[in-house]
Amino acid sequence: MEHASIGIIQLIECPSIYELMACPHFHWQHIPLLELWREKEGCDGYPRTILESYRPGNCIDIFKEALSGNTVDYNGEMIPLPFNLEILKWVKETQKVLSHAKVPSGVKFYNIYGINLETPHSVCYGSEEAPVTNIQDLRFFQPKYICVDGDGTVPAESAKADGLHAEARVAVPGEHRGILCEHHVFRILKHWLRAGEPDPFYNPINDYVILPTAFEMESHHEKGLQVTSLKEEWEIVTKDQDDLDDTVSSRKPLVSSISVSQGGSNKHSLRSEAHATVIVHPQNEGKQHVELNAISVSVDA
Incomplete structure (x- = not known):
């Protein structure tokens, strides 16, 4: 029974739970906060409800007090x-190691x-109407979360801040494991x-394949002017056409x-002038046609 108890404690006290805590040394665009609505006595002796905010690293005392009476019922x-x-000490050491980690030479990181x-x-x-009166009751409260963009578990701001020399960083719509x-x-x-077979036209960032289908360029001189015209066409191909709206076409x-x-x-004369028009046609059968027409006129030197 003793070994079973130790085992269940080790299972629940997994270091990853502590590692998920916001790193206090990261330069957040928006700093994660632990906020508590608490009732405290004012200067006039009457209770007042105030909102307290704790940054990463400053909320450890709150965690200690909130979990000081925490127990788990295991077989009675x-x-x-x-x-x-x-475990918190282990996590801090892990954060130090990761903050100084480097990719070995010859290894590409993505x-x-x-x-x-x-x-x-x-x-x-x-809340302002129902403040926290006892920190040890905190674990029984239903919290309200302020969310940002991410994979449902890790904010994108944190996930892309690997601190390593990356060949590329690509964001993909998707869930943490999915x-x-x-x-x-x-x-x-x-x-x-x-x-x-490598595809030189594939772009991993937007998951498109851009195929040049036509290219025409002409240039000629006429009455002291150089006229250049350009026509170029592409087809953008994506394999995720099933996810698109049926009305796109x-x-x-x-x-x-x-x-x-x-x-x-x-000020009364022009040295050169250029016009360009881009036409993006509706997608049809997973392909989207793009046309570029441009013309420039310049005065010969």
């Missing part, structure tokens, strides 16, 4: 399970991380490992134009 035996400071899922970032216990089953991830790995083409000019020797 109440096993104490307080906040374990020894980072694929999940996005597009609400991921807990900060947490708030209690991302391993994403076809996009397999295509990225196949591309990086150069498995099978019925939409109208998107047209965008831009004009640029450069002045000549005096």
